[in-house]
Amino acid sequence: MCSASSDLTAQAKIRNAAIAHFARDGFAKTNLRAVAATAGVSPGLVIHHFGSKEKLRSVCDDHVLRILVQRADNAGPSGMQDLFREYLSNPEEYRLQVQYMLRAIEEDTPAAGTFVDTLVAESEQVLRAGIADGSMRPSSDVRALAVLTVLNSVATLTMPPPLARALGHEQFGPDVLRRLALPTLELYTHGLFTDDAALNAARAALDDSPQEED
Amino acid sequence: MCSASSDLTAQAKIRNAAIAHFARDGFAKTNLRAVAATAGVSPGLVIHHFGSKEKLRSVCDDHVLRILVQRADNAGPSGMQDLFREYLSNPEEYRLQVQYMLRAIEEDTPAAGTFVDTLVAESEQVLRAGIADGSMRPSSDVRALAVLTVLNSVATLTMPPPLARALGHEQFGPDVLRRLALPTLELYTHGLFTDDAALNAARAALDDSPQEED
DNA sequence: CCAGGCATTGAACATCTGTTTAGTCTACTA
């Protein structure tokens, strides 16, 4: 849509280039000269417009955050499911933003914090609704379950290359996601264990040492 | 046990310092001067003994890998369960090594690749055994399920700070692990959904777009 | 047309960091 780089202001070109580089290589490994090069400007202009590499990062954070929460709001409160669906159906642009935010989560950026909070809150809301209407099983700790589902979703989208290779793919992508979809849904529908042995053992173990000892 | 740094050779002190720094800050953000400082030697000596920062990394990789697989072998082939148990019961030392290896997985190091392959293979073996003796439900894709369980386990141990904070903790640690244990076991025992709607929908969706059938 | 401000650049600067080098000290050996 708005990918004609000539139409964009230099600030926007720099920001987009930075988002791409930060998403692909991470913040530390990205240097401003490379960002300036893909933006088609001089290194000095980056500083002139954004002040410093760190401020550039925070601008990118806010920009991606705003786009993602806006999309999430448009798509309705179905939690992480949307992330997957959009990831599968959408072109490069959205993948880039998701990848950027996942990087930001790893590097513990403020914007990533609010993004995660949003995801967890939505997920918890979905879980409580599902439990209320009987489509989901009650849980002993809905909050923890929400964190768990978000964690597993984020982990899937950030799947490290070694694990992707264990499935026969060079790196994570739509193919891997499709391959994992069925086992994941099977797990979420029927569970894995056929009896309560492991669960009861865990309950007993947690009762033994209810607090932390270190 | 062997933490009296005076007893160690300079090579070992440098290696241990490097492992600690790589585990805490990652490879890129770690500089040799910091490693040399915590090892109590000069920067030049690091190069003198290891040749380069990259070779130092590979030595650390192999060292940690050897320790971890040795522990895994001692504990028997119960897959990731051991990682958690040892993580919970053991002092700093083991946590450091696990953290180091998780960093290596993110950065896609050769040693991390073999470590992941070991985990996935063990996990798949455990799953097939469980399915055979009836303690686990059959899966449409055992290999993918093995990757999924390893992925979720690794994700839990590498839980990013924003998600840990969503549970009220400053960062990941034994407390968070204990908090997640019960919901995880509940999920693995009973599943989450009360009917097959989502599962059947996914099956239908995957039949619609059978991208590749390798 | 002019003046001033803004975008932009190329070069320079300062720092960080991996690495090299020359030299010192120590320990062992003949």
Added chain:
DNA sequence: TAGTAGACTAAACAGATGTTCAATGCCTGG
């Protein structure tokens, strides 16, 4: 005792990188 090899250090080197600066071009308001 003398010599040699290796551990070790301090200093310097070289490249990368974030940032600054002076200068140039461009556009706009007066």
